[in-house]
Amino acid sequence: MKPISIIPVPLSQYEFAEFGDVLETEKRDSFPINKGMCRRYDRLSDVTFDNGIGTPSISIFRGKPYKLPLQLKLLERHPFGSQAFIPLHSNPFLVIVAEDMNEEPLLPKVFFTNGHQGINIKKNTWHGVLTPLFNECNFVVIDRIGTTSNLEEFILTQNIIIEAFPKKV
Amino acid sequence: MKPISIIPVPLSQYEFAEFGDVLETEKRDSFPINKGMCRRYDRLSDVTFDNGIGTPSISIFRGKPYKLPLQLKLLERHPFGSQAFIPLHSNPFLVIVAEDMNEEPLLPKVFFTNGHQGINIKKNTWHGVLTPLFNECNFVVIDRIGTTSNLEEFILTQNIIIEAFPKKV
Numbered sequence: 001m002k003p004i005s006i007i008p009v010p011l012s013q014y015e016f017a018e019f020g021d022v023l024e025t026e027k028r029d030s031f032p033i034n035k036g037m038c039r040r041y042d043r044l045s046d047v048t049f050d051n052g053i054g055t056p057s058i059s060i061f062r063g064k065p066y067k068l069p070l071q072l073k074l075l076e077r078h079p080f081g082s083q084a085f086i087p088l089h090s091n092p093f094l095v096i097v098a099e100d101m102n103e104e105p106l107l108p109k110v111f112f113t114n115g116h117q118g119i120n121i122k123k124n125t126w127h128g129v130l131t132p133l134f135n136e137c138n139f140v141v142i143d144r145i146g147t148t149s150n151l152e153e154f155i156l157t158q159n160i161i162i163e164a165f166p167k168k169v
Numbered sequence: 170m171k172p173i174s175i176i177p178v179p180l181s182q183y184e185f186a187e188f189g190d191v192l193e194t195e196k197r198d199s200f201p202i203n204k205g206m207c208r209r210y211d212r213l214s215d216v217t218f219d220n221g222i223g224t225p226s227i228s229i230f231r232g233k234p235y236k237l238p239l240q241l242k243l244l245e246r247h248p249f250g251s252q253a254f255i256p257l258h259s260n261p262f263l264v265i266v267a268e269d270m271n272e273e274p275l276l277p278k279v280f281f282t283n284g285h286q287g288i289n290i291k292k293n294t295w296h297g298v299l300t301p302l303f304n305e306c307n308f309v310v311i312d313r314i315g316t317t318s319n320l321e322e323f324i325l326t327q328n329i330i331i332e333a334f335p336k337k338v
Contacts, residue, residue, distance in 0.1 A: 021227075023227055023229065023309065024229075025229050025231060025307065030231070033230075033298075034232075034298045034299065037232060037233045037235070037298070038230050038231065038232045038233065038298070038299055039230070039231045040228055040229075040230055040310075041228055041229040041230070041231070042226075042228050042314075043226045043227075043228055043314050044226075044227050044228055044229060045226065045227045046224050046225070046226050046227075046314075047216060047224070047225040047226060047227065047311070055215050055216070056215070056216040056225050057211075057212045057213075057214065057215050057216060058190075058192055058212075058213050058214045058215075058216065058253060058289060058311065059209055059210055059211050059212055059213055060192065060193075060194050060209075060210040060213060061202075061207050061208070061209055061210070062194060062199070062207065062208045062210070063203075063206060063207045064206045064207065066206070084227060086255060086257075086309050088255075088257075088285070116257070118309065120227060129202075129203040129206070129207070130203065130207055138194065140192065140255050140287065140309070141209075142216070142227065142311060145211075145212050145215075
């Protein structure tokens with residue numbers, strides 16, 4: 001089968017909205033707190049999880065970089081909670097997400113961040129694994145911890161290639 | 170009344186434990202995920218909040234820097250939820266916390282971070298406001314959003330001065 005080629009595009013709140021929230025201050029409202037010494041960009045995203053069978057928790061992921069072009073082999077989703085990735089560095093990373101149809105992912109959308117953006121993926125949303133591109137680097141992750149399984153994986157049968165993209169846009 | 174002088178000390182998990190968790194990978198266990206491409210430093214801290222009257226949420230605070238020495242005038246606490254501060258930069262910031270006695274804070278402890286540490290403050294724990302020191306900078310904040318008040322403030326009557334500290338230790 002002929003491979004499907006995807007060129008990553010810049011991440012934006014508008015295009016990502018159906019999959020989750022972009023965590024950034026750009027074009028977002030804020031209000032002053034602490035006698036004007038601080039501005040609060042409030043409630044950029046909610047942490048969701050199914051009550052009673054889990055707890056929202058803070059972890060750190062240390063990811064090794066992937067090289068482009070990259071064959072996308074796997075998507076996953078977490079039925080019981082949102083999952084946020086906040087970079088502790090300024091390197092763009094890939095954000096791979098897909099709509100669902102009949103419990104299977106459609107063709108993925110692939111974004112790259114601007115170095116200042118984090119994301120919070122809605123619960124039960126198909127997404128690729130954490131995909132840094134430039135260095136081994138840390139991300140804060142906020143997701144549900146619980147005793148029941150919260151992972152579904154989908155092995156892609158189509159040959160999908162994520163292509164290199166220009167670093168400066 | 171003679172002022173009380175406090176010199177900040179380096180933040181460590183051991184000394185901070187009674188107030189919350191330090192969010193860092195140093196000396197923490199991890200396990201591999203994503204076919205070895207990522208290490209998960211799992212569950213460094215839980216996000217806590219009182220169910221039914223609030224939702225854990227992700228915000229960004231943009232804080233202006235404070236100059237040392239600094240007179241500490243106010244402590245606050247959030248009875249219904251934890252509050253995490255994750256720096257989106259590498260500048261040390263102050264972490265000011267205090268034990269409680271009879272609903273009032275005792276003499277604060279003042280820590281400075283190493284540039285790679287975040288914190289999650291336990292619910293109902295006295296703490297100072299966000300205190301960056303070097304530049305205006307952003308922090309991801311994870312705390313409870315709700316319709317009921319979640320803030321108590323305590324105006325200090327003692328004259329407490331937080332002194333400058335050596336940048337390199």
